[in-house]
Amino acid sequence: MAANFVRFGPIVALALLAATACSSGDSDSKPAEPGLVGRTFLSTEVEGAPIPGGGPLTLTFKDDRIAADAGCNSHSGVVALDDHKLHVSGLASTLMACPGDREGADEWLSGLLNSDPAWQLDGAKLTVKNDNLTVHLLDKKVAKPDKPIKGTTWIVTALITPDAQMRSQTIDEVKPTLTIAEDGSVSGSAGCNRMTGRATGPDTELTFQVGTTKMLCSPEVMEVEQAVLKVLDGKTTATVDADVLTLRNANGNGLTLHAE
Numbered sequence: 719m720a721a722n723f724v725r726f727g728p729i730v731a732l733a734l735l736a737a738t739a740c741s742s743g744d745s746d747s748k749p750a751e752p753g754l755v756g757r758t759f760l761s762t763e764v765e766g767a768p769i770p771g772g773g774p775l776t777l778t779f780k781d782d783r784i785a786a787d788a789g790c791n792s793h794s795g796v797v798a799l800d801d802h803k804l805h806v807s808g809l810a811s812t813l814m815a816c817p818g819d820r821e822g823a824d825e826w827l828s829g830l831l832n833s834d835p836a837w838q839l840d841g842a843k844l845t846v847k848n849d850n851l852t853v854h855l856l857d858k859k860v861a862k863p864d865k866p867i868k869g870t871t872w873i874v875t876a877l878i879t880p881d882a883q884m885r886s887q888t889i890d891e892v893k894p895t896l897t898i899a900e901d902g903s904v905s906g907s908a909g910c911n912r913m914t915g916r917a918t919g920p921d922t923e924l925t926f927q928v929g930t931t932k933m934l935c936s937p938e939v940m941e942v943e944q945a946v947l948k949v950l951d952g953k954t955t956a957t958v959d960a961d962v963l964t965l966r967n968a969n970g971n972g973l974t975l976h977a978e
Contacts, residue, residue: 760858770822788824790823794811811824814883874973888942894908910943914929923955950965
Protein backbone atom coordinates (compact mmCIF):
# COMPACT_ATOMS: atom_id res chain seq x y z
CA MET A 719 0.00 0.00 0.00
CA ALA A 720 2.85 2.40 0.82
CA ALA A 721 4.39 1.84 -2.60
CA ASN A 722 1.14 2.62 -4.31
CA PHE A 723 0.82 5.91 -2.37
CA VAL A 724 4.32 7.02 -3.33
CA ARG A 725 3.68 6.02 -6.91
CA PHE A 726 0.53 8.15 -7.29
CA GLY A 727 1.72 11.10 -5.21
CA PRO A 728 3.38 13.02 -8.10
CA ILE A 729 0.25 12.61 -10.22
CA VAL A 730 -1.89 14.16 -7.48
CA ALA A 731 0.61 17.00 -7.08
CA LEU A 732 0.61 17.70 -10.83
CA ALA A 733 -3.18 17.81 -10.85
CA LEU A 734 -3.20 20.31 -7.99
CA LEU A 735 -0.67 22.50 -9.80
CA ALA A 736 -2.77 22.46 -12.95
CA ALA A 737 -5.89 23.47 -11.02
CA THR A 738 -4.00 26.28 -9.32
CA ALA A 739 -2.72 27.57 -12.67
CA CYS A 740 -6.25 27.61 -14.13
CA SER A 741 -7.61 29.40 -11.08
CA SER A 742 -4.87 32.05 -11.29
CA GLY A 743 -5.63 32.65 -14.95
CA ASP A 744 -9.36 33.08 -14.27
CA SER A 745 -8.78 35.66 -11.54
CA ASP A 746 -6.88 37.85 -14.02
CA SER A 747 -9.70 37.85 -16.57
CA LYS A 748 -11.62 41.11 -17.03
CA PRO A 749 -15.27 41.32 -15.94
CA ALA A 750 -17.85 41.29 -18.68
CA GLU A 751 -18.94 44.66 -20.03
CA PRO A 752 -22.39 45.76 -18.76
CA GLY A 753 -25.25 45.14 -21.17
CA LEU A 754 -28.55 46.91 -21.71
CA VAL A 755 -30.56 45.27 -18.93
CA GLY A 756 -30.97 47.38 -15.82
CA ARG A 757 -30.02 50.64 -17.54
CA THR A 758 -31.77 53.75 -18.88
CA PHE A 759 -30.56 55.72 -21.90
CA LEU A 760 -31.37 59.24 -23.14
CA SER A 761 -31.11 60.39 -26.75
CA THR A 762 -28.42 62.96 -27.52
CA GLU A 763 -28.71 63.10 -31.33
CA VAL A 764 -31.12 61.92 -34.03
CA GLU A 765 -30.11 61.39 -37.66
CA GLY A 766 -33.24 61.49 -39.79
CA ALA A 767 -36.70 62.74 -38.83
CA PRO A 768 -36.40 64.65 -35.51
CA ILE A 769 -38.53 63.75 -32.49
CA PRO A 770 -41.72 65.86 -32.62
CA GLY A 771 -41.57 68.28 -29.73
CA GLY A 772 -37.85 67.73 -29.24
CA GLY A 773 -37.92 64.63 -27.03
CA PRO A 774 -35.64 63.35 -25.70
CA LEU A 775 -36.16 59.64 -26.30
CA THR A 776 -35.82 57.63 -23.09
CA LEU A 777 -35.28 53.86 -23.23
CA THR A 778 -35.24 51.69 -20.11
CA PHE A 779 -34.38 47.98 -20.17
CA LYS A 780 -35.49 45.77 -17.27
CA ASP A 781 -35.37 41.99 -17.49
CA ASP A 782 -37.21 41.12 -20.72
CA ARG A 783 -39.12 44.39 -20.96
CA ILE A 784 -38.55 47.81 -22.48
CA ALA A 785 -40.06 51.15 -21.39
CA ALA A 786 -39.89 54.13 -23.73
CA ASP A 787 -40.92 57.78 -23.78
CA ALA A 788 -40.32 60.40 -26.48
CA GLY A 789 -41.99 63.32 -24.72
CA CYS A 790 -45.66 62.35 -24.70
CA ASN A 791 -47.02 58.98 -23.54
CA SER A 792 -45.07 56.21 -21.84
CA HIS A 793 -44.78 52.95 -23.81
CA SER A 794 -43.86 49.49 -22.58
CA GLY A 795 -43.61 46.00 -24.01
CA VAL A 796 -41.67 42.77 -24.17
CA VAL A 797 -38.24 42.99 -25.80
CA ALA A 798 -35.80 40.39 -27.11
CA LEU A 799 -32.24 41.49 -27.91
CA ASP A 800 -31.35 38.66 -30.31
CA ASP A 801 -28.99 39.35 -33.23
CA HIS A 802 -28.38 42.88 -31.91
CA LYS A 803 -31.92 43.89 -32.83
CA LEU A 804 -34.69 45.21 -30.60
CA HIS A 805 -37.58 42.81 -31.17
CA VAL A 806 -40.47 44.57 -29.36
CA SER A 807 -43.88 42.95 -28.94
CA GLY A 808 -47.08 43.65 -26.99
CA LEU A 809 -46.39 47.40 -27.04
CA ALA A 810 -48.88 49.36 -24.91
CA SER A 811 -48.98 53.01 -23.84
CA THR A 812 -50.65 55.49 -21.55
CA LEU A 813 -53.38 57.65 -23.09
CA MET A 814 -52.54 61.24 -22.18
CA ALA A 815 -53.27 64.06 -24.60
CA CYS A 816 -50.11 66.01 -25.41
CA PRO A 817 -50.27 69.62 -26.59
CA GLY A 818 -48.42 71.17 -29.52
CA ASP A 819 -45.71 69.36 -31.45
CA ARG A 820 -45.42 66.66 -28.79
CA GLU A 821 -48.63 65.14 -30.11
CA GLY A 822 -46.62 63.46 -32.89
CA ALA A 823 -43.99 61.97 -30.54
CA ASP A 824 -45.96 58.76 -29.98
CA GLU A 825 -46.21 57.94 -33.69
CA TRP A 826 -42.49 58.62 -34.12
CA LEU A 827 -41.67 56.33 -31.20
CA SER A 828 -43.94 53.45 -32.17
CA GLY A 829 -42.54 53.60 -35.71
CA LEU A 830 -39.03 53.17 -34.34
CA LEU A 831 -39.79 50.39 -31.85
CA ASN A 832 -41.95 48.38 -34.26
CA SER A 833 -39.25 48.35 -36.96
CA ASP A 834 -36.96 45.83 -35.21
CA PRO A 835 -34.13 48.39 -35.13
CA ALA A 836 -30.51 47.33 -34.73
CA TRP A 837 -28.68 48.28 -31.55
CA GLN A 838 -25.02 48.70 -30.72
CA LEU A 839 -23.61 49.36 -27.24
CA ASP A 840 -20.21 50.95 -26.59
CA GLY A 841 -19.77 51.54 -22.87
CA ALA A 842 -22.19 54.32 -21.93
CA LYS A 843 -23.17 54.97 -25.56
CA LEU A 844 -26.07 53.21 -27.28
CA THR A 845 -26.97 53.50 -30.95
CA VAL A 846 -30.40 52.39 -32.23
CA LYS A 847 -30.86 52.33 -35.99
CA ASN A 848 -33.40 51.34 -38.66
CA ASP A 849 -33.58 52.13 -42.38
CA ASN A 850 -34.67 55.73 -41.79
CA LEU A 851 -33.36 56.74 -38.37
CA THR A 852 -30.18 56.59 -36.34
CA VAL A 853 -30.61 57.56 -32.69
CA HIS A 854 -27.59 58.12 -30.45
CA LEU A 855 -28.21 57.69 -26.72
CA LEU A 856 -26.18 58.00 -23.53
CA ASP A 857 -26.53 56.18 -20.21
CA LYS A 858 -28.77 58.35 -18.03
CA LYS A 859 -26.40 58.15 -15.06
CA VAL A 860 -23.73 59.77 -17.22
CA ALA A 861 -25.97 62.18 -19.11
CA LYS A 862 -28.00 63.44 -16.14
CA PRO A 863 -26.76 62.82 -12.60
CA ASP A 864 -29.43 63.27 -9.91
CA LYS A 865 -30.18 66.90 -9.05
CA PRO A 866 -30.30 67.87 -5.36
CA ILE A 867 -33.82 68.36 -4.01
CA LYS A 868 -32.82 71.46 -2.07
CA GLY A 869 -31.43 74.46 -3.89
CA THR A 870 -32.96 73.44 -7.23
CA THR A 871 -35.93 75.23 -8.83
CA TRP A 872 -38.47 72.58 -9.84
CA ILE A 873 -41.22 73.13 -12.43
CA VAL A 874 -44.45 71.11 -12.25
CA THR A 875 -45.05 69.21 -15.50
CA ALA A 876 -47.75 66.72 -14.48
CA LEU A 877 -50.32 66.02 -11.78
CA ILE A 878 -50.58 62.55 -10.25
CA THR A 879 -53.91 61.23 -8.97
CA PRO A 880 -54.61 57.79 -7.47
CA ASP A 881 -55.75 56.69 -10.94
CA ALA A 882 -53.60 58.52 -13.49
CA GLN A 883 -50.88 61.00 -14.35
CA MET A 884 -52.16 64.10 -16.12
CA ARG A 885 -50.48 66.69 -18.30
CA SER A 886 -52.25 69.72 -19.76
CA GLN A 887 -51.67 72.86 -21.75
CA THR A 888 -52.61 74.92 -18.68
CA ILE A 889 -49.82 73.31 -16.63
CA ASP A 890 -47.34 74.02 -19.43
CA GLU A 891 -48.47 77.64 -19.65
CA VAL A 892 -48.54 78.62 -15.96
CA LYS A 893 -45.49 76.52 -14.97
CA PRO A 894 -46.03 76.10 -11.21
CA THR A 895 -42.62 76.17 -9.47
CA LEU A 896 -41.18 74.93 -6.20
CA THR A 897 -37.86 75.78 -4.55
CA ILE A 898 -36.73 74.38 -1.20
CA ALA A 899 -33.77 76.22 0.29
CA GLU A 900 -31.09 74.51 2.36
CA ASP A 901 -32.73 75.84 5.54
CA GLY A 902 -36.07 74.27 4.53
CA SER A 903 -37.83 77.48 3.50
CA VAL A 904 -40.21 77.05 0.55
CA SER A 905 -40.92 79.52 -2.24
CA GLY A 906 -42.47 79.39 -5.69
CA SER A 907 -45.77 79.63 -7.53
CA ALA A 908 -48.77 77.31 -7.26
CA GLY A 909 -49.91 78.44 -10.71
CA CYS A 910 -51.70 81.67 -9.87
CA ASN A 911 -50.51 82.67 -6.39
CA ARG A 912 -47.06 82.90 -4.85
CA MET A 913 -46.18 80.26 -2.25
CA THR A 914 -44.16 80.56 0.94
CA GLY A 915 -43.65 78.12 3.79
CA ARG A 916 -41.40 75.39 5.11
CA ALA A 917 -40.46 71.80 4.35
CA THR A 918 -39.14 69.77 7.28
CA GLY A 919 -37.70 66.30 7.67
CA PRO A 920 -35.28 64.26 5.56
CA ASP A 921 -35.19 64.86 1.80
CA THR A 922 -36.97 61.56 1.11
CA GLU A 923 -39.86 62.35 3.49
CA LEU A 924 -40.63 66.06 3.41
CA THR A 925 -43.49 67.57 5.42
CA PHE A 926 -44.84 70.78 3.88
CA GLN A 927 -46.55 73.75 5.51
CA VAL A 928 -47.37 76.22 2.71
CA GLY A 929 -49.38 79.42 2.41
CA THR A 930 -50.21 81.55 -0.64
CA THR A 931 -51.30 85.00 -1.71
CA LYS A 932 -55.01 85.44 -2.47
CA MET A 933 -55.31 86.40 -6.15
CA LEU A 934 -57.95 84.89 -8.44
CA CYS A 935 -57.16 83.54 -11.90
CA SER A 936 -59.14 81.66 -14.55
CA PRO A 937 -60.95 78.48 -13.43
CA GLU A 938 -58.48 76.29 -15.33
CA VAL A 939 -55.50 77.87 -13.58
CA MET A 940 -57.16 77.72 -10.17
CA GLU A 941 -57.89 74.02 -10.72
CA VAL A 942 -54.18 73.38 -11.33
CA GLU A 943 -53.27 75.48 -8.29
CA GLN A 944 -55.59 73.56 -5.99
CA ALA A 945 -54.11 70.27 -7.21
CA VAL A 946 -50.57 71.52 -6.50
CA LEU A 947 -51.49 72.75 -3.01
CA LYS A 948 -53.24 69.47 -2.24
CA VAL A 949 -49.91 67.69 -2.66
CA LEU A 950 -47.89 70.27 -0.71
CA ASP A 951 -49.95 69.69 2.41
CA GLY A 952 -48.39 67.55 5.11
CA LYS A 953 -46.06 64.58 4.70
CA THR A 954 -44.83 63.52 1.26
CA THR A 955 -42.39 61.00 -0.15
CA ALA A 956 -39.85 62.52 -2.53
CA THR A 957 -37.72 60.74 -5.11
CA VAL A 958 -35.27 62.18 -7.64
CA ASP A 959 -34.33 60.54 -10.92
CA ALA A 960 -31.80 62.70 -12.79
CA ASP A 961 -33.66 66.01 -13.29
CA VAL A 962 -37.13 64.71 -12.36
CA LEU A 963 -38.60 65.05 -8.86
CA THR A 964 -41.68 63.05 -7.89
CA LEU A 965 -43.67 64.06 -4.81
CA ARG A 966 -46.45 61.83 -3.47
CA ASN A 967 -48.75 62.72 -0.61
CA ALA A 968 -50.44 60.26 1.75
CA ASN A 969 -53.76 61.43 0.26
CA GLY A 970 -52.84 59.62 -2.99
CA ASN A 971 -52.00 62.74 -5.01
CA GLY A 972 -48.63 63.78 -6.35
CA LEU A 973 -46.60 65.96 -8.67
CA THR A 974 -44.02 65.34 -11.34
CA LEU A 975 -41.51 68.19 -11.52
CA HIS A 976 -38.50 68.89 -13.76
CA ALA A 977 -35.43 70.88 -12.78
CA GLU A 978 -35.41 74.36 -14.31
